[in-house]
Amino acid sequence: MTIRQPILTVHNLNVALQGAREILSDINFALPTGSTTAIIGESGCGKTTLCKALLGLLGRKFLINGNIELGNADGTIAVIEPAEANAFTAVRGRRIGLLFQETPLTLNPLLRIGRQIRDLLPHPEQPKIIHLLEMVGFTDPQKIINCWPHELSGGQAQRVGLALALAGRPDILIVDEPATALDSIARRDFFDRLRKIQIESGLTILMVTHDLHILTVAADRLIVMFAGQIVEQGACQSVLEQPAHPYTRSLLQIDRAFRNGRWP
Amino acid sequence: MSRIFNIVWKNRNCRWGLVILLPVFFAGMAGGFLAPIDPIRQNLDQVLQAPSWRYLCGTDFYGRDLFSRLVNGSRITLGLSLSAALLAVLGGTLLGLTAGFLRGWVDGIMMRTVDVFMGFPRLFAVLLVAGFCRTGFGATVIVLALFVWMETARLVRAETLTIREALYVKSATALGLSKLRIARTYIFPNLVGTVITNTTLLIGTLIIIESSLSFLGFGTQEPAASWGTILSQGRIDPIGAWWIAVFSGLLIVITVIGFNLLGDGLKQLHDESKL
Amino acid sequence: MEIQTTHTLLRVNNLVVEYQPRSFFDQVKPVVSRAVDQVSFGVIKGETLALVGESGCGKTSIAMAILGFIKPAGGEIHYDGVELNELTIGKLRPQIQPLFQDSGSALNPQMKIGRAIGDGIPPGLPAGQKRIRVLELMKNVGLPENLYDAYPRQMSGGQKQRVCLARALAVGAEFLILDEPFSAQDISIQVQLMRLLRDLKAALGLTLLLISHDLSTVRLLADRILVMRTGKIVESGTVTDIISKPQTDYACELVRQAGIKP
Secondary structure (H helix, E strand, O other), X not given: OOOOOEEEEEEEEEEEEOOOOEEEEEEEXXXXXXXXXXXXXXXXXXXXXXXXXXXXXXXXXXXXXXXEEEEOOOOOEEEEOOOOOOOOOXXXXXXXXXXXXXXXXXXXXXXXXXXXXXXOOOOOOHHHHHHHHHHOOOOOHHHHHOOOHHHOOHHHHHHHHHHHHHOOOOOEEEEEOOOOOOOHHHHHHHHHHHHHHHHHHOOEEEEEOOOHHHHHHHOOEEEEEEOOEEEEEEEHHHHHHOOOOXXXXXXXXXXXXXXXXXXX | OHHHHHHHHHOHHHHHHHHHHHHHHHHHHHHHHOOOOOOOOOOHHHOOOOOOOOOOOOEOOOOOEHHHHHHHHHHHHHHHHHHHHHHHXXXXXXXXXXXXXXXXXXXXXXXXXXXXXXXXXXXXXXXXXXXXXXXXXXXXXXXXXXXXXXHHHHHHHHHHHHHOOXXXXXXXXXXXXXXXXXXXXXXXXXXXXXXXXXXXXXXXXXXXXXXXXXXXOOOOOOOOOOHHHHHHHOOOOOOOOHHHHHHHHHHHHXXXXXXXXXXXXXXXXXXXXXX | OOOOOOOEEEEXXXXXXXXXXXOHHHHHOOOOOEEEEEEEEEEEOOOEEEEEOOOOOOHHHHHHHHHOOOOOOEEEEEEOOEEOOOOOHHHHHHHEEEEOOOXXXXXXXXXXXXXXXXXXXXXXXXXXXXXXXXXXXXXXOOOXXXXXXXXXXXXXXXXXXXXXXXXXXXXXXXEEEEEOOOOOOOHHHHHHHHHHHHHHHHHHOOEEEEEEOOHHHHXXXXXXXXXXXXXXXXXXXXXXXXXXOOOOHHHHHHHHHHOOOO
């Protein structure tokens, strides 16, 4: 297996709410270029906070320590100090794209889809918009361009969200529970599509999910979080086959029981 | 309580608003202690003195100390404005909540009433009211309230229309609770934030209206003087006795700015807390 | 659990629900589709019936119609023999309670949860006794006592869902409509809630209408399944039938995607 140069490395990230408890402690991990890394963990363990920290989306009330290294195309490394206010402006959208669970809900209801995509492209041209929509799996991009947000189904809206996230041609994509509201068929389609895009463009994906079933097909690496800390990480297959932490083990046990129609 | 104060103080708009308003309030409350010179007492050999250490804001045409007049005037102006704001908000909220919650013909009648009030030219209304009503604190408060209650009614109605579609209101309906109960315990508490911010901004408007009325001679009558009354006296010799118009005018402007800042800050805090 | 009688508690006949126009544009151009298109089914007292299908297939519209929040364009709904309409819904409301996917939005943000649950208790009980009853209900759904004075925003998603459950029990519901009640939580919490539901149902003899797109949870909780697609029921049967021998292509696909072994 070739060792890929990590495109994103997080060193000793700590996040705490001012005057209150720590939310994330000692977060250290790296994303190999072109891979998909999944983060799992129970609600409230800090997965979403981590995503927001990587994009500088936490408010002023949060105290952040540690640093983030982004590998550039020319081999150099850009170091980002998350505590700095403007550290992320060049990064957001350009180097790191974002798709949250609520992203489809944040579509401007007063603008057609095509217009909203156009507003995000550095060089807005019609063929680029069409290419973007085709990339996320729309067979009739022209129709979608003229649609209003409320005319889209859940799955379609999620794919538009994906298109918007990819509009800036980022190297890294962070998706946070993007398919929780979708049913199993739409969910599978979404992750298949994501995988295809990754193979075509070399995108590195960081994915937060609590759907164990999708992991086996969608992720290369797995990070397990519990109470604000990373308790396990490694190649997805190995973690799932030999879970070290009790929390991982219990998750797998529940999933296995469900699959076999038994109560865990 | 102190936690609320801390949160409010941290907001920049609120902080400046309070910095402006608290001294004004304090001065009004302190009243006689702060301004030992009797505001009514005329001193005809001290007519139209420029500001000095004795008379901090100078004297007016009857030799009355302007500073004391202004301090006393704050009680009147603020007293009238705050009372009118309270009345307007109470009435407007009740009406808006009922209209938004019950909809149908009730909504129709109430909103048409609002439209009628809004359509009435204000000056005409003032003259009409001034002609028919006796002046006095209560009457003035009612007149002032009638000028501004419509805005609150509309705002509350709009909020109510939104809130009633919320899932928790539907859940309460599913429980079988009576409409009155739902309006009282599910809708109203979620309106309070908006109403408070609206009220604060309203006070600024009312101060201006009250001052304008007094300026025109319709509001507070002598010897009780609100800032507007004092301002109108400044008209007589605006250059020579500049201190009368300037100090009273400044006070009005600064206090209104203070309430607007406070209101904007409260609105920011309310919006943030919703996210 | 054996179903003792075949008393049909809920009967839905030829229900039609049309899409509510959400904007001016919807009203201008002709909207053809129906959210629910001539759907008929019955729920037997004591059973758990699952409505399964992709998002937007009409499941939630059915729930809203039964709860009286949407006026159907056609068809009728009968509960315990009584037709549900504007006149009767008031009296029958307490017996049919919903549990929504977004438990946070289903709770009044300005109300402490002890009070929210207490609102379900029929009037007439003195305050002291009411509190005791609320605490008892909280215990039954697994909520710690100290949350009595907590606000919804101070609680986790799983806890909020328990509050909604306690509220439904407080009002004495016998029929619960659950619209994706678990999907917002991760599976360790889901399992806890599922167990709670299963135990409460057994203890209180509840009837459940479970709306979900997650076949693995449906499999454990439901007795019968109705598979819906674009407003119509395409297949129905017992849980074992549908999961091991799905007849329609769509049902087959759903089972396959769920990754469960028959």
